[in-house]
Amino acid sequence: MILRRPVFWLILVFAALMAFIPFHANDVSMREDLILVALAVILASNLNLMIGYTGYVNFGHIVFYGLGGYVGLYLATVRNWNLVLAALAAGLVVSLFALALGMGILRLRGAYFALATIGVLLAVQSFVANFDPWGRSTGMYVDFSAYQRLGGARHALWMTYFLVIGVMALSMILSLGIKISKFGLGLFAIREDEDAAVVLGVNTTVFKAIIYSVSAFLPAVAGALMFYKNGMIDPSIAFEFMLSLEGIVMLMLGGKGTVVGAALGGGLYEKLRSYLLTSPKLSNFQLVIAGALLLLVVLFAPGGLIGWLYRLVPRARKVIE
Amino acid sequence: MSGILASMIDGLLIGSVYGLAAMGLSLIWGVMDVINLTHGSVIALGMFGMYILFAAFPVNAYFLLLPILAAGLLLGLVIYWISVHWVIGRSQLSSLLSTFAVNMMIIGIGTAIWSTSPYNVNFTLRGFTVGDYTFTGNHIAAATAAVIIALALELFLYRTRPGKAIRAVADNREAAELMGISSTMVLALAFAIGIALAASSGALVSTLFPFTILSGAGYQMKSFVVTVLAGLGKPLGALAAGVLLGLLEGAVTPFIAVSWIPLIEFGLFVVVLVAFPKGIFTRATA
Amino acid sequence: MTPLLEVSGVSKRFGGLLAVSDVSFSLGEREILGLIGPNGAGKTTLFNVVNGVYKGDKGTVKFAGEDITKCSPNQVVHLGLARTHQIVKPLQDMTVLENVTVGACFGREYLALKPARNVALEVLERVGLAKSAEMSARSLTIAGKKRLEVARALAARPKLLLLDEVLAGLNPTEITHMIGIVRDIRDGGISVFMIEHVMQAIMSLSDRIVVLSFGQKLAEGKPEEVARDPQVIEAYLGDPDIAEKLKENN
Numbered sequence: 001m002i003l004r005r006p007v008f009w010l011i012l013v014f015a016a017l018m019a020f021i022p023f024h025a026n027d028v029s030m031r032e033d034l035i036l037v038a039l040a041v042i043l044a045s046n047l048n049l050m051i052g053y054t055g056y057v058n059f060g061h062i063v064f065y066g067l068g069g070y071v072g073l074y075l076a077t078v079r080n081w082n083l084v085l086a087a088l089a090a091g092l093v094v095s096l097f098a099l100a101l102g103m104g105i106l107r108l109r110g111a112y113f114a115l116a117t118i119g120v121l122l123a124v125q126s127f128v129a130n131f132d133p134w135g136r137s138t139g140m141y142v143d144f145s146a147y148q149r150l151g152g153a154r155h156a157l158w159m160t161y162f163l164v165i166g167v168m169a170l171s172m173i174l175s176l177g178i179k180i181s182k183f184g185l186g187l188f189a190i191r192e193d194e195d196a197a198v199v200l201g202v203n204t205t206v207f208k209a210i211i212y213s214v215s216a217f218l219p220a221v222a223g224a225l226m227f228y229k230n231g232m233i234d235p236s237i238a239f240e241f242m243l244s245l246e247g248i249v250m251l252m253l254g255g256k257g258t259v260v261g262a263a264l265g266g267g268l269y270e271k272l273r274s275y276l277l278t279s280p281k282l283s284n285f286q287l288v289i290a291g292a293l294l295l296l297v298v299l300f301a302p303g304g305l306i307g308w309l310y311r312l313v314p315r316a317r318k319v320i321e
Numbered sequence: 322m323s324g325i326l327a328s329m330i331d332g333l334l335i336g337s338v339y340g341l342a343a344m345g346l347s348l349i350w351g352v353m354d355v356i357n358l359t360h361g362s363v364i365a366l367g368m369f370g371m372y373i374l375f376a377a378f379p380v381n382a383y384f385l386l387l388p389i390l391a392a393g394l395l396l397g398l399v400i401y402w403i404s405v406h407w408v409i410g411r412s413q414l415s416s417l418l419s420t421f422a423v424n425m426m427i428i429g430i431g432t433a434i435w436s437t438s439p440y441n442v443n444f445t446l447r448g449f450t451v452g453d454y455t456f457t458g459n460h461i462a463a464a465t466a467a468v469i470i471a472l473a474l475e476l477f478l479y480r481t482r483p484g485k486a487i488r489a490v491a492d493n494r495e496a497a498e499l500m501g502i503s504s505t506m507v508l509a510l511a512f513a514i515g516i517a518l519a520a521s522s523g524a525l526v527s528t529l530f531p532f533t534i535l536s537g538a539g540y541q542m543k544s545f546v547v548t549v550l551a552g553l554g555k556p557l558g559a560l561a562a563g564v565l566l567g568l569l570e571g572a573v574t575p576f577i578a579v580s581w582i583p584l585i586e587f588g589l590f591v592v593v594l595v596a597f598p599k600g601i602f603t604r605a606t607a
Numbered sequence: 608m609t610p611l612l613e614v615s616g617v618s619k620r621f622g623g624l625l626a627v628s629d630v631s632f633s634l635g636e637r638e639i640l641g642l643i644g645p646n647g648a649g650k651t652t653l654f655n656v657v658n659g660v661y662k663g664d665k666g667t668v669k670f671a672g673e674d675i676t677k678c679s680p681n682q683v684v685h686l687g688l689a690r691t692h693q694i695v696k697p698l699q700d701m702t703v704l705e706n707v708t709v710g711a712c713f714g715r716e717y718l719a720l721k722p723a724r725n726v727a728l729e730v731l732e733r734v735g736l737a738k739s740a741e742m743s744a745r746s747l748t749i750a751g752k753k754r755l756e757v758a759r760a761l762a763a764r765p766k767l768l769l770l771d772e773v774l775a776g777l778n779p780t781e782i783t784h785m786i787g788i789v790r791d792i793r794d795g796g797i798s799v800f801m802i803e804h805v806m807q808a809i810m811s812l813s814d815r816i817v818v819l820s821f822g823q824k825l826a827e828g829k830p831e832e833v834a835r836d837p838q839v840i841e842a843y844l845g846d847p848d849i850a851e852k853l854k855e856n857n
Contacts, residue, residue: 055414104591105591105595110414111413114356119588123583130578182719186713201712248418288425291424293422294418294419294421299419
């Protein structure tokens with residue numbers, strides 16, 4: 001039972017604090033910082049379902065976030081849907097897209113899959129940049145009146161913040177739920193040895209397609225919320241390859257395959273990045289530092305921070321999942 | 322009609338440069354089963370290498386390929402030691418991520434030095450005119466240089482001892498070691514050559530088009546397409562597939578808006594990958 | 608009575624090599640059928656065709672009355688046909704218990720996590736790995752990994768178990784132990800189809816034996832009949848050791 005897992009309650013407390021503290025202090029700049037942390041945790045956690053659980057590196061994970069943003073914004077502004085409904089619909093549409101796509105590209109193993117995901121990202125990006133209903137390369141804007149319907153800009157921004165925090169909590173709970181389920185066990189078997197998994201009875205084709213699709217859902221919802229909050233979207237910010245890659249760095253840093261590691265890596269990396277970006281000397285070297293971090297982790301600590309903790313305190317494996 | 326023909330000839334010439342780039346990727350991939358994700362950033366370094374050298378020595382730019390090849394070999398050894406040597410024998414994903422990390426660092430440093438604004442190498446060879454179309458000298462020279470380097474690699478791999486050692490290691494690393502070949506040396510050499518090829522292709526591209534530090538990414542994708550089309554470990558096959566891709570680009574350019582070309586290319590890449598998941602890639606499991 | 612496994616006219620070609628050529632045989636309930644033959648005879652390929660890793664080019668495979676010729680390996684497991692690998696494939700970074708739980712979860716009964724764990728514990732006890740349940744599979748010895756293969760397959764609660772050289776690489780004590788496990792499996796009501804190079808073991812374990820050479824079925828019958836068959840002895844002459852052992856067994 002998920003309710004008996006300490007991590008489950010930890011997630012709820014963490015999310016509640018994140019929602020409450022900036023609201024209580026009415027601190028808008030803290031809110032804007034934290035929403036980026038939440039986004040990082042969402043991206044890293046869902047990426048973890050593919051990389052950490054299933055052993056498939058997805059370089060183009062951000063495609064789900066961007067597409068979610070487009071579908072959500074289109075429904076919320078052009079079709080005047082309620083924001084929450086639009087975001088959920090975006091999640092659903094993008095998940096279905098991932099399912100169909102996954103049936104094709106998940107026939108590829110290992111590195112070949114990873115390469116295909118880069119191709120998918122760039123192909124989708126150039127498609128959207130040519131797609132008239134979504135404003136081609138100039139993108140789409142949220143009309144100011146849309147915020148009025150949510151009770152004014154201030155209210156709308158706080159509301160999207162709480163929603164994003166909710167999506168973050170759901171991302172972590174989803175990771176935990178899958179990790180302790182039979183479905184998760186099947187995924188781990190695929191990660192360890194896909195051929196052996198098939199012979200043990202795991203329907204790898206279906207499992208991989210489902211997890212690929214599931215890993216698309218919450219990032220797409222988050223995309224709809226984030227771009228709504230930002231008020232605009234265009235192909236270069238929606239499908240930013242760099243952000244996709246940073247997701248991988250976050251995950252490797254925290255510890256792939258663990259619920260807490262993905263979140264920890266996401267949070268820490270985002271903090272580090274905002275520090276680097278605001279530091280006048282280091283702002284140009286954000287990529288260099290991210291690259292160096294990734295290299296060090298891959299070469300010397302493939303288990304990331306949590307893996308390192310597990311080695312120090314083996315019993316931690318039972319509590320921190 | 323002559324428009325298409327001219328565009329296809331252009332494509333053919335540029336395609337040989339794609340082929341050269343892909344040879345570098347294919348060699349490394351085939352010999353050590355490492356998908357080198359520094360490929361794109363090294364291509365970009367080749368472009369800036371040419372830019373710097375040409376600014377310092379304004380001779381015929383194509384002579385500058387020699388120092389760039391040499392520098393590429395050295396750079397290759399460095400990258401090999403930093404990111405690949407330690408993960409040989411670990412899962413393919415480790416080298417994928419470690420080379421990727423180095424890629425990020427190169428791009429980061431490059432952006433800090435050159436920003437992401439466009440540069441170009443101001444060197445023009447005189448071309449010649451047939452009917453109402455002019456073939457630019459640079460395109461012809463770049464294609465010729467690409468073919469010469471490709472043939473040199475082929476000779477090296479088939480006619481020299483180190484070249485044969487590389488092929489032996491690609492074929493069966495354990496057997497090659499039993500025959501007294503030091504696989505570490507060979508892997509490092511193959512990696513260095515692959516990087517030198519990527520850098521030289523970047524240098525050639527810089528004489529044709531303006532470029533930024535991020536330009537390598539596009540050519541990296543093209544190299545993947547070409548490598549997948551050609552199959553691994555066939556340098557001349559990669560050259561031929563590169564020419565094919567160039568021809569294809571040349572043939573469609575007159576008919577569709579330029580902005581659609583990436584979609585076609587990346588779509589093609591994914592489709593080719595998925596269509597030949599077994600035939601070209603996975604080894605038969607016994 | 609219909610046989611549990613019925614293979615008829617199966618062929619498998621790899622490029623120019625005909626790895627398995629028109630092989631037919633059947634296997635009854637609670638039977639131990641041995642599969643022997645010189646190296647490269649196509650034994651493992653035949654296993655792979657039977658459990659769906661490869662699709663045969665010709666012929667049919669029937670299991671428990673169902674045509675499984677076109678089934679994938681995971682479907683075959685659900686019907687009750689499990690196997691081990693000659694080259695062990697442990698799920699390295701998972702514990703021994705988790706490895707076996709995978710077998711139980713996705714096996715014939717498709718158990719939920721908790722009952723699967725119980726089955727796994729019970730099976731680990733049976734193969735003598737209970738003490739290593741919480742170790743990572745990576746840290747097992749080769750003998751341990753072979754037992755793990757058997758345990759995982761058993762946890763699927765199969766009707767038929769394909770064992771691919773479970774004795775190879777084991778020392779005499781371990782071999783004796785493994786032979787005990789195989790007997791125990793059969794006594795538990797599970798049929799066994801096994802590839803083995805350790806002649807003494809397979810001769811004493813099997814009810815019947817099929818001999819494969821260059822992809823073709825050379826002989827089939829009771830161990831002592833097969834061992835007397837001049838064709839079989841000739842096929843093994845390239846391997847005098849085994850020919851010698853065959854004679855000894857007479």
